[in-house]
Amino acid sequence: MARGAEKSEFSFPACWEDSKVMQIRFATFRPRHLSIEDYDTKMKFWKDLVTQYLKFWGRVTFSLRDLQLNFMRGDQLPACLDTVISEMHQQKQIRPRTEYDNDPANTWSGWLMNSLVKRPLSWSWLKIKHSVVGEDMEASTLVEWIHLGVLNDICELMIKKLLPENRGKLFHFDAFKSLCDVHQIRIHTEKDIFACLISLHVRQLVGLEFKTEKQVRSIHLIKIPFKETDDLNINETDHAVHNLQITQADLLKQLENLEEEIKANDEKARQYIKENKRQMAKTYLRKRHLVEKNHERRSIALHNIESLLSSVDEAQNSGVVLDAYKIGSSTLQKVLSDSGLKYDSVDEVLADVRETLEQHREVQDVLSNSTVDPTASQEDDQLENELRELCGEAATVPQKSNAAASNNNDRFEVVISDQEMIEMLANLEVEDGSVSVSSTRTLKQLQKS
Known part of the structure; x- marks a missing residue:
């Protein structure tokens, strides 16, 4: 420039x-x-x-x-x-x-x-420039x-x-x-x-x-290099692959030239046909056939070289995958070893877990079958009565002096006298025809007595 x-x-x-x-x-x-x-x-x-x-x-x-x-x-x-x-x-x-x-x-x-x-x-x-030795200024530039x-x-x-x-x-x-x-x-x-x-x-x-x-x-x-750890020395394999690549490029260029030559022969044959020179046209057609055969042979050679290069590339990639497998396997083994994840230790831990869970279930069963303190139920009833009184309702449980007595089994039962029963029955409202005559007679006898 x-x-x-x-x-x-x-x-x-x-x-x-x-x-x-x-x-x-x-x-x-x-x-x-x-x-x-x-x-x-x-x-x-x-x-x-x-x-x-x-x-x-x-x-x-x-x-x-x-x-x-x-x-x-x-x-x-x-x-x-x-x-x-x-x-x-x-x-x-x-x-x-x-x-x-x-x-x-x-x-x-x-x-x-x-x-x-x-x-x-x-x-x-700078020192050389000012030394006592003579200097060629043109050479220094x-x-x-x-x-x-x-x-x-x-x-x-x-x-x-x-x-x-x-x-x-x-x-x-x-x-x-x-x-x-x-x-x-x-x-x-x-x-x-x-x-x-x-x-x-x-x-x-x-x-x-x-x-x-x-x-x-x-x-x-x-x-x-494909990766940083690869050898930087250019060996015979590198030369072989490089030669294949050069041959591939040369064949591609040759095929392009042959295709151009085929087109040129076709044009020549058409030109001679227009000029009614059929023999010359046939000559160029024969030449075209020869070029086509040459093109076919070089196409086959190019295909073979491309197959070889593809195989080499696949082998290199397979080697990379294999290296990745090796690295992954060694890494997993190290992780398992460092974390203690071995068959015996894992089986022992799981057995301990099962035993612990079984003990927990047994404790839960014992707790669910235990007798509830009756005083808790009595306290709950008293709380229910207080709630009803606050709401203006009558208590469902009578006074302790008249309604409850303790038996020998420490269980509470409700005791109602005959008079209280009669009063309760009298307060019931019964539809006509729903009670039999014998039942009415029995009720009157109870009232007289």
Whole structure:
């Protein structure tokens, strides 16, 4: 992309259009002790601008020359960026890319260890710049740096967007690059993708296989594990599955081309028929038949490869299910063991429960068959009489002196005299004809006596 196009899309701060302000910002840094506030303000401006610019374009690697060209205002180049880069290097915000390239183990962790821990600040780029050894200023502007903050941001986007949707897959470097474009992860160059993949590899999130061509080491394959505990090394099985996937893609492309060829032969045959060139039309029809047979053979091969891939995928899923069964079984056994849920203990507890319930039923039976205290019944009768008196009704039980006597069994019975019985019978109202003559005579005799 052209520099002008980049600058037109990236939003520079409002002061960028102020020539007086930017003339001061583009000038070299004066010693900090002369004006600490001005120095720190200017340094913060450039550090923030560099970081925002690199994040916007997805640039992990950069050089002083890149920044100078991209931050030009007309014909004016910023003369202070060398000091800004030195400051960012001292604060461990950026690191020289050569530290990674020259790491003997070719590991990102070793590069970070050498950069952040082992190497003292005395050898920093700023010190080298002012050393007694002569320096090629032009070469220093081409030294490549890696911005650790931008690197981490792009890696987080990959972890969020790419890895979850492509677990268990193997990609060529170019295919992974296309995948980043599909998910709208802006990465400027292949060097930036390379640095991000190395970082993900050190974090045990992807597996990498390298290749060396013309003394240049590059990433060949990227393996995204199905789960975190999977082996990140790319083994023969991974290569076999990857080769099947490549063959599948090639066959699909071949089938598309054959279908286009069949259509072209049909068009040619129709054209020659219109021109009354039947022999030429038959020639293209024969060619069409040959292409159709070729198409059929490749369709069968594609079906077989897809069946193999489906079987491999099913076997992997079955392995996942089996692992889940194992985890569930061991977890259940542990829970049962910790809670004491064993057959003998459970049977013993249930026997105790049954015995306790039986004892409870026996107690309830004894309580239900016990004799009720007669004084309670007498007290209840007295309460009933008091309630009737309050309501203006006559008591149903006569006075104790005239109505009740105690027998030898301590049971109370009601005693009514003959006179009281006669009075009660006389007060009864009887309908005519409902009492016999003999009953009337008996009543009169009782009254006379």
